[in-house]
Amino acid sequence: MxxxxxxxxxxxxxxxxxxxxxxxxxxxxxxxxxxxxxxxxxxxxxxxxxxxxxxxxxxxxxxxxxxxxxxxxxxxxxxxxxxxxxxxxxxxxxxxxxxxxxxxxxxxxxxxxxxxxxxxxxxxxxxxxxxxxxxxxxxxxxxxxxxxxxxxxxxxxxxxxxxCHVLRYTPYTRLIREQIRSGAIGDIVNVQHLEPVGSWHFAHSYVRGSWHSSSDAGPVLLTKSSHDIDWLSYIIDRPALRVVSFGSLHHFRPDQAPEGAADRCLDCPVEPTCPYSAVRIYRRGLHPAAREGYFTAVVAPELTPEALERALREGPYGRCVYSGDNDVCDHQIVGIDYEDGLTAGFSLSAFTPVENRHTRIFGTRGQITTDGNSVWVHDFLTQRTTEHVVTAAGASAGEGHAGGDAAMIEAFVQALAEGDASHFSSDGRTSLMTHSIVFAAERSRLTGAVVEV
The missing domain is CATH 3.40.50.720 (NAD(P)-binding Rossmann-like Domain)
Incomplete structure (x- = not known):
């Protein structure tokens, strides 16, 4: 039947x-x-x-x-x-x-x-x-x-x-893969990739926010950078074999608090000179079109001064970043050894502006450099560099991950509407394999050992 x-x-x-x-x-x-x-x-x-x-x-x-x-x-x-x-x-x-x-x-x-x-x-x-x-x-x-x-x-x-590995679907990712497939830089040998989380973005999500605790939500390499580890595998197109990682919580700790700091920014005498002031960050988000608006809406969805004041007084987003109930790394590096001897180095840092990722892809005939807005292709033979300008939104979640959010949803709809799963590259089994790199890297960080994937 x-x-x-x-x-x-x-x-x-x-x-x-x-x-x-x-x-x-x-x-x-x-x-x-x-x-x-x-x-x-x-x-x-x-x-x-x-x-x-x-x-x-x-x-x-x-x-x-x-x-x-x-x-x-x-x-x-x-x-x-x-x-x-x-x-x-x-x-x-x-x-x-x-x-x-x-x-x-x-x-x-x-x-x-x-x-x-x-x-x-x-x-x-x-x-x-x-x-x-x-x-x-x-x-x-x-x-x-x-x-x-x-x-x-x-x-x-x-x-x-x-x-939702949105970085796979950004315009600059599509352009980079086209350049690699065309042979523009020969064979990939090595990749360097930086995720500049951004100072106030890190303070919002990984110090005060839902992902501040590794026991509750997981390590920051998982909650923030599983995007990036997946992206590296998508670009390199080889299985990872082993990883090594180092990182720690360096700054957002009680022993780093300025003298006289209070538990809440609203009451703090050093708030005017603190770069991580919740008052400053979230009040900026009340202004139309402010980059911080997405984050302020998380804190106070009503987006009114009164609602924000109440949230900063009573909720977790008004607490001092040095209060001590967070434990995820604020900086981390990962080295990945892929099949055929290819390697990649990944770095995450909280101590940056909120900006696009920075990547260099080194090939046998050239180099690709990108900041998410433009892609530069350098040819070793001609010694010329060609710039490709990519029109995209900003890098953060509030700005659509450089166009990746919209393109990913479109790919998902296309796959289901047309009955063709090949339109969506980050299926569950594929994602599971790149998640395994993240978990192996975290084991390496905790043990100091090189860990096989």
Whole structure:
């Protein structure tokens, strides 16, 4: 007997509602229509409508009518209502948590999971068992074992799993890969890659914010730089064999606090001269079009001076960066040995401006240099350097990761809408392999040993 879930869909009749009915067509999966395009928009649920989930929802609207937000699950009522209203999601498809959404009758084809990292395993497993194709925010999970469990759950359920490695999809990444494939620099030998997290971005997310504790969220190499380790593998296109890593928490510690520093920035006599002042950072974000606006909205979603004052007085984002309840590294380096003798060096630092990544790719016939805005290709034979200007947004999450957020969502929609997983390069199994490099590097940092991947 043929499994109905394995039959290709008839593009002229699949899951069509009766004439005159307002009942939406039944949900479908990528596996249901291989190589055949859907005849209606892809319906996507948002599980976690915080900063990342809300941003991905907006990008769904930019896919030329090929996708719509069909449901919203968010614990904060005001945020849930606002995001639902923005995307015309009715009351019946608004849920107070992801658990309510997954327990309800399924109306969406796919779900974007953007809840806290520690909840990824439970959420991804539940949505896979409920039949949803999944786009999972990175990192997949705080531990390597949980990452494996997520991939196995999705494969067992036969659903598609994609992971939000947005750097793969940026315009400058596409240009770099084109240059490499064309032979512009010969064979890659070595790559140097810097992630300049940015002083106030690091203070927001990794000192005061949700990713300040390695026991709760995981090491910073996982929560911040799994993007970059994945990107290196995507560029080098070889399996990693072994890694070594060094790093520590150097500055954001109680013993580094200026004399007289208070527990909260609002009460601190040294706040005017502190580069990590929460008062300064988040008040700047109240101004229209300020780069800090994305981060201020996390602290005080109402974006009013009164709401911000209350959040700085009562919440974690108003605390001194030297208060001592954070433990993730503020600087780290990773050396990676790839198959065929290729090597890469990665460096993460909190002590930079908020700017794009900096990369140099050394080949046998030339060198590629990029800052995310431009790509320079130097030819050893002619000794000429050609500049390629890439039009993109800024580097941070609030600025769309240099165009990667929008392009990744477009690729996900294309894969599911056209029944062709090859449009989306960061599938679950691929992401699992690059996550394994991160976990191996962290073991190296903690033990001082070279660790095989």
């Amino acid at each position: 043929t499994d109905p879930d394995s039959r290709p869909l008839d593009p002229g009749s699949h899951h069509r509602a009766e004439a005159g009915s307002t009942t939406p067509e039944a949900p479908v999966n990528l596996r249901d229509h291989p190589g055949t395009s859907m005849t209606r928009p892809l319906r996507v649920a948002i599980a976690g409508a915080g900063a990342r989930g809300a941003a991905y929802a907006r990008h769904l609207r930019e896919c030329g009518g090929r996708a719509v937000v069909g449901a919203v699950a968010e614990t904060r009522p005001s945020t849930r209502v606002a995001v639902a209203a923005e995307h015309d999601v009715g009351q019946s498809q608004q849920f107070s948590c992801w658990e309510e959404l997954v327990a309800a009758p399924r109306t969406c084809d796919a779900v974007i999971i953007a809840v806290q990292d520690r909840d990824h395993l439970k959420a991804a497993t539940a949505f896979a068992q409920a039949g949803y194709d999944i786009l999972l925010e990175k990192p997949m999970a705080p531990t390597e074992a949980e990452c494996w469990q997520i991939v196995e759950a999705c494969e067992s359920a036969g659903v598609f799993l994609g992971v």
